[in-house]
Amino acid sequence: MRAFLKKEWMEWVRTGRFFLVLLIFALFGIMNPAIAKLTPWMMEALSDSLAKTGIVTTEVTVDAFTSWTQFYKNIPMGAIVFVLLGSGIFPQEYQKGTLIPVVTRGLSRKKIAAAKSLMLLFIWTLSYLLCFGITYGYNAYFWDNGIAKSLFFAGFACWLFGIWLVALLVFFSAVSANSPQALLGTGGIVAACYLLGMIPRVSRYLPTKLLEGMPLLQGISEPGDYSACLAAALGMSLVCLGLAAVCFERRRL
Amino acid sequence: MEMLTLSHVAKSFGSKQVLRDVSFSVPEHTVFGFVGQNGAGKTTAMKLILGLLDADGGEISVNGRPVRYGNTPTNQYVGYLPDVPEFYDYMTPEEYLCFCGEIAGMPKGERKSRSRELLRLVGLEQDNRRIKGFSRGMKQRLGIAQALFCRPRLLICDEPTSALDPVGRRELLDILVNVKEQTTVLFSTHILSDVEHICDEIAFLHEGNIVLQGPLEKVRRKRRDTGVELELARTEEVKFLLSEFPFLELSGSNRILLKEAKKLPDVLRLIADRNLAILRLERQEAALEDLFLEVVGK
Ligand SMILES: Nc1ncnc2c1ncn2[C@@H]1O[C@H](COP(=O)(O)OP(=O)(O)OP(=O)(O)O)[C@@H](O)[C@H]1O
Ligand SMILES: [Mg+2]
Numbered sequence: 001m002r003a004f005l006k007k008e009w010m011e012w013v014r015t016g017r018f019f020l021v022l023l024i025f026a027l028f029g030i031m032n033p034a035i036a037k038l039t040p041w042m043m044e045a046l047s048d049s050l051a052k053t054g055i056v057t058t059e060v061t062v063d064a065f066t067s068w069t070q071f072y073k074n075i076p077m078g079a080i081v082f083v084l085l086g087s088g089i090f091p092q093e094y095q096k097g098t099l100i101p102v103v104t105r106g107l108s109r110k111k112i113a114a115a116k117s118l119m120l121l122f123i124w125t126l127s128y129l130l131c132f133g134i135t136y137g138y139n140a141y142f143w144d145n146g147i148a149k150s151l152f153f154a155g156f157a158c159w160l161f162g163i164w165l166v167a168l169l170v171f172f173s174a175v176s177a178n179s180p181q182a183l184l185g186t187g188g189i190v191a192a193c194y195l196l197g198m199i200p201r202v203s204r205y206l207p208t209k210l211l212e213g214m215p216l217l218q219g220i221s222e223p224g225d226y227s228a229c230l231a232a233a234l235g236m237s238l239v240c241l242g243l244a245a246v247c248f249e250r251r252r253l
Numbered sequence: 254m255e256m257l258t259l260s261h262v263a264k265s266f267g268s269k270q271v272l273r274d275v276s277f278s279v280p281e282h283t284v285f286g287f288v289g290q291n292g293a294g295k296t297t298a299m300k301l302i303l304g305l306l307d308a309d310g311g312e313i314s315v316n317g318r319p320v321r322y323g324n325t326p327t328n329q330y331v332g333y334l335p336d337v338p339e340f341y342d343y344m345t346p347e348e349y350l351c352f353c354g355e356i357a358g359m360p361k362g363e364r365k366s367r368s369r370e371l372l373r374l375v376g377l378e379q380d381n382r383r384i385k386g387f388s389r390g391m392k393q394r395l396g397i398a399q400a401l402f403c404r405p406r407l408l409i410c411d412e413p414t415s416a417l418d419p420v421g422r423r424e425l426l427d428i429l430v431n432v433k434e435q436t437t438v439l440f441s442t443h444i445l446s447d448v449e450h451i452c453d454e455i456a457f458l459h460e461g462n463i464v465l466q467g468p469l470e471k472v473r474r475k476r477r478d479t480g481v482e483l484e485l486a487r488t489e490e491v492k493f494l495l496s497e498f499p500f501l502e503l504s505g506s507n508r509i510l511l512k513e514a515k516k517l518p519d520v521l522r523l524i525a526d527r528n529l530a531i532l533r534l535e536r537q538e539a540a541l542e543d544l545f546l547e548v549v550g551k
Contacts, residue, residue, distance in 0.1 A: 003355035007341065014343035096339040101399060104303050104328045105356045249323060253305055 001111040004102070008119040017085045018123065024081050025127035028074045029134030033142060036066035064143040065217065068151075071135050072213045075158055078131060079165055082124060083186055086169050087179040089116050090248075094177060099253050113248045117170045117241060124162045132159075153223045154213035160233055161210040165190070167237035171244040174251070207233035254317075256281045256407050256437040257302065262311035263461075264297055271297050273461030275311070279407075279454070284433055286448040286469075287441040288541075289458035290549055295441040296336055298458070299409050302439075303333055316406055329357075332405030332436075336412050338396030342385040346377050346395050349384065350402055357403045371398040374428065376421075389416040397425065401432065408432065410440040414447060426451050445541040455541075457548050464548050472544070481517055483509040484533040497523060507532075 012018040039062050093099045103109065132155050139145050148154075165186070172185030193208040203209055209229040215221040258278040264271050271294040279285045289295050300306040302313055304325035313320040315327040340349050350368035359367070372378045375394040380387070384395070393416045400408055413429070414422045429438050430451050442448060448455055448469075455472055457465040465472060485491050485507050494509060495501055498520060504510035511517060514536075524531060 003352055006355075007344075007352055010348075011341065011343060097335060097337075098339050098341060100303075100305065100335060101333065101353065102356060103324070104305070104331065104333050105353060105403070106324075106326075106329050107356045108324050 001107070001115055004107060004112060004115040005119065008115055012119065012123065021082055021085055021123060021127050022130060025078050025131040026134060028071075028078050029131040030138070032070040032074060032135045033067045033138035035070050036062045037142060039066065062143075064139045064145050064148055065214075067135060067139050067143070068148060068217055069214055071131075072158070072211065075128075075131070075161075076211060078127070079162060082127065082162070083165060083169055083183065086120050086123075086166075087173055087182040087186070089120070089170075090173040091176050091178045091182060094251075094253065097253065103253060109249050110245055113170070113174065113245050117166065117244075120166045120170065121163065124166055125159070128159050128162055148217040149219045150216045150223055153226075154216040157210040157216075157226055157230065158213055160230065161207060164207045164210075164233040164237050167240035167244075171240040171247075174244040174248045204228050205232050207236060254281050255279065256316060257439065258312075258314050259298070259302070260312050262298070262301060262313060263309045264294070264301060264306065265309055270461055272301075275458070275461070275463055277456045277463050277466055279437055279439055281437050282433055283453040284429060284438045284451050285440070286452035286455040287439060287458065288443075288445070288448060288455060288545065289441070291443075293458045294461060295458060296411055299333070299411055299439075299441065302409065303328060303331060330406040332400035332403065332408045334393075334396045334400040334408075334410040334413055336415070337389075338392050338399070340384045340392065340395065340399075343383055345381050345383055346372055346398070347381060349395070350398060353399055353402050359403065367402065368398075371401060374398065374401075376424065390418060390421055393417060394421070394425075397428065401428075404435065406436055408436050408438045408440075410438065412441055412443070414442065414444060422447070445545060449541055457545065459548055465544070473541070480537045481511045481514055482533075482535045482537060483511065483520075483531060484535075485509070486530040486532055490527075490529045493527075494520070494523070494529070 099112065102112065136145065145151060168186045168189055169182065173179075173182040176182040176185065190208065193206045197203040197206050197208055204225065205228045207229055209226065210233060216223065216226075255278045260276045262272055262275045275294075275298060287295055287298070297306065301308050302315065302320060304320050304322050304327070307322040316330045318327050320327050341352075344352065347368050350371060351364045354364035354367060355361075369378070375398045377391065377394050377398070380391065384392070387395070393413065397410070397413060400410065408429075410429070414425055417425060426447060429440065432438065452469050454468050455466070456463050482504065483494075485494070488507060491503070491507050491509060495503065498516070500511075500513065500516065501520070502510045502512065511520060523529075
């Protein structure tokens with residue numbers, strides 16, 4: 001299994017996907033405070049022309065909240081990039097038949113699936129930490145993170161959303177013949193969760209709720225309100241990974 | 254001892270029955286040729302042996318142990334060269350071979366020396382760049398190195414020479430003959446001269462069944478009395494012979510084909526009596542190709 005992990009690592013690095021995903025998450029991390037910082041300046045620049053049309057701009061105050069709002073807006077975008085880059089992990093190998101020499105050499109399929117999942121988890125965690133860390137650092141430097149409540153719990157919930165995404169991705173990627181199918185499956189489930197989220201009574205059980213960090217920071221909701229969706233995300237992740245292992249075991253290579 | 258045994262193996266894809274009832278066995282330390290038309294099911298049979306496909310019926314055993322679909326423990330004895338070998342493009346050949354060794358649990362020092370040794374054997378020691386730019390023939394060479402890497406007891410090669418240049422083909426056949434001391438080789442091919450050069454035993458697969466099988470010499474002998482060709486100097490004598498013996502056939506200008514070799518003495522007697530001028534008398538070589546054509550009914 002160590003050999004296969006090393007191979008996965010080499011694949012992410014040498015195909016350039018690893019640096020691409022890190023770069024994008026770092027960019028998002030920088031953009032969040034940057035946009036917040038630039039907002040008043042932009043407002044000022046625009047206020048003259050806006051005044052002519054009759055809109056009166058008031059002095060805007062920016063603080064850490066503005067930047068964190070950007071963070072929670074941008075994380076879904078980062079997640080999309082991550083899913084795009086990760087969707088080929090199984091299909092590429094199926095299409096080329098590169099797993100055949102590995103399997104015929106006696107590496108169990110469970111270990112292959114485990115290595116691939118671990119790699120995705122690691123990359124998600126690393127890129128997420130990078131984005132979160134950069135935003136956190138700049139916010140602390142420009143403003144004050146202290147006004148945000150449950151900051152780290154909200155961050156953890158958002159990270160867990162990514163874990164759920166990884167589990168979905170592993171499952172759909174393992175059963176798909178090509179990456180578009182894997183994307184469609186993963187995207188479909190996430191979109192379905194978003195749609196279901198419109199129904200107020202259901203929304204608190206959906207993993208997509210984990211992305212709603214702002215109410216936590218503003219103190220409108222409590223960490224306790226998220227226990228249902230935390231449990232749902234964890235449960236679904238385990239089920240997905242289990243199913244992926246079972247399907248991959250039976251799959252024709 | 255038998256290295257590989259297939260008994261009554263059947264496999265179909267949907268409604269298409271590819272293998273009906275395939276039984277053969279490969280003794281240790283032989284080179285076994287597996288011949289059949291395109292789509293006869295050679296690749297399918299090999300994948301069944303590797304546990305990559307699920308057989309509908311029958312039993313396969315490698316080195317005396319049964320093959321299971323999925324993770325089969327028998328694969329530890331087997332080295333496999335797929336028909337179109339594919340590798341991880343971003344690795345160099347040496348890295349790929351080391352990766353294979355590591356999966357198989359080979360110690361680090363041995364991996365390095367073994368991969369050098371094999372790259373030299375297949376003539377790739379100069380090409381230490383990434384596999385991405387490799388030609389099909391180079392990939393096939395790397396494929397054979399990869400298959401031999403862990404010193405398998407059974408080496409399965411699916412059309413190992415299909416992409417190689419004439420020199421490469423010769424070299425590969427030599428490799429196969431040389432590894433016979435240590436392993437058993439099963440290989441499929443369309444090139445019957447390869448089979449004639451290096452195989453000890455062969456099996457013909459046709460319409461899902463093994464139609465012909467056995468040691469190469471024995472299979473060839475089946476066609477030993479294929480016929481005799483006579484070439485005469487004068488056309489009128491040819492006509493005369495043809496009228497005397499209705500079972501003779503004209504096979505070219507002044508050439509006669511005798512299909513039943515046991516009637517040869519009668520013909521020769523007449524030739525001697527009449528003092529006919531023969532230019533050439535030749536026993537036809539029992540080529541595998543004729544046999545192949547006969548088997549597939551064309
Ligand atoms: N995965 C599959 N699904 C459906 N049919 C298949 C599959 N694999 C092979 N076949 C069919 O099985 C038959 C045998 O294929 P196979 O690849 O074993 O032939 P082959 O003897 O290796 O031919 P070739 O000499 O061209 O390599 C073909 O008719 C092919 O269409
Ligand atoms: Mg084939």
